Amino acid sequence: MKVAVAGATGRTGSESVAELRDRDHDVLALSRDPTGGQRDIGDLATVLTETDPDALIDFTVPEATVEHAAVAAETAVPLVVGTTGFDDDGLAALADAAREIPVLRASNFAKGVHALRDIVQAGVEALPEYDIELTETHHNGKRDAPSGTALTLLDDIDDARGTTLDRTHGREGEHERAPAEVGVHVRRAGNVRGEHEVLLAGNDEVVTLTHRAESRRVFAAGAVDAAEALAGRPAGEYDFPDVL
Numbered sequence: 107m108k109v110a111v112a113g114a115t116g117r118t119g120s121e122s123v124a125e126l127r128d129r130d131h132d133v134l135a136l137s138r139d140p141t142g143g144q145r146d147i148g149d150l151a152t153v154l155t156e157t158d159p160d161a162l163i164d165f166t167v168p169e170a171t172v173e174h175a176a177v178a179a180e181t182a183v184p185l186v187v188g189t190t191g192f193d194d195d196g197l198a199a200l201a202d203a204a205r206e207i208p209v210l211r212a213s214n215f216a217k218g219v220h221a222l223r224d225i226v227q228a229g230v231e232a233l234p235e236y237d238i239e240l241t242e243t244h245h246n247g248k249r250d251a252p253s254g255t256a257l258t259l260l261d262d263i264d265d266a267r268g269t270t271l272d273r274t275h276g277r278e279g280e281h282e283r284a285p286a287e288v289g290v291h292v293r294r295a296g297n298v299r300g301e302h303e304v305l306l307a308g309n310d311e312v313v314t315l316t317h318r319a320e321s322r323r324v325f326a327a328g329a330v331d332a333a334e335a336l337a338g339r340p341a342g343e344y345d346f347p348d349v350l
């Protein structure tokens with residue numbers, strides 16, 4: 107396959123380029139500041155029209171991904187979105203693009219996180235009275251908080267509980283814990299690749315469910331899996347489990 111990568115010089119985009127090359131794909135590395143080996147993403151429509159890639163993988167920033175999605179839709183290039191931190195307008199823009207092309211968006215492309223999602227839902231269903239606290243930890247350069255994965259897990263927890271829990275972001279001062287709340291805690295430190303913990307506590311016991319990424323290559327591998335699976339699919343919105 108020929109696969110373009112937006113954000114090719116970034117932490118995760120660069121790993122995606124490496125993973126694609128390891129799989130002997132033809133890689134089109136796109137960057138705002140090409141330094142040798144990348145093409146300028148500045149005129150993405152021309153680049154995608156000229157090169158006609160089988161897919162575009164995007165690990166950039168929400169405002170850029172939204173622009174890239176519109177261009178991918180215009181040029182009929184399937185889109186894999188790893189970027190997180192979208193607002194409702196951004197998600198709507200991706201949905202618009204998905205009317206024209208297949209768009210696969212996942213807050214986390216690590217296969218272990220999708221196993222964690224299943225395990226968390228089973229734990230929450232099995233322990234309906236237990237208190238739930240979620241903690242995510244990432245590197246000190248991460249822009250968005252809570253992480254996209256944390257928001258995904260919180261939605262999973264709501265689904266498993268059959269209600270929308272009140273999300274308490276951090277705690278300070280006097281704070282009685284309400285029964286229908288979930289604590290959300292964010293840590294930013296060092297070069298932590300990504301760790302998510304869901305704690306379930308009650309009945310004199312604690313259950314802790316944790317995923318820790320040891321390398322960004324795990325995200326890149328999942329994104330490339332997604333690009334390989336997306337080719338040839340009809341237009342629409344896809345999630346990573348759809349292609350696992």
Ligand SMILES: NC(=O)C1=CN([C@@H]2O[C@H](COP(=O)(O)OP(=O)(O)OC[C@H]3O[C@@H](n4cnc5c(N)ncnc54)[C@H](O)[C@@H]3O)[C@@H](O)[C@H]2O)C=CC1
Pocket residue numbers: 112113114115116117118119137138147165166167168169170187188189190191212213214215216250254325
């Ligand atoms: N879904 C998943 O599995 C994963 C998602 N992510 C998400 O991917 C995004 C990127 O994360 P990192 O790689 O750590 O970021 P980074 O800051 O290392 O890389 C971002 C890249 O985007 C480029 N960029 C920034 N603004 C741009 C613009 N306006 N137009 C074009 N390119 C632009 C930068 O030049 C850079 O190459 C974040 O939203 C992060 O949450 C990160 C890892 C895994």
Ligand SMILES: O=C(O)C1=N[C@H](C(=O)O)C[C@H](O)C1
Pocket residue numbers: 190213214215244245248252253254255256299300301
């Ligand atoms: O910014 C990161 O690094 C990551 N972001 C994603 C998120 O926001 O959940 C996925 C992964 O945890 C790494």
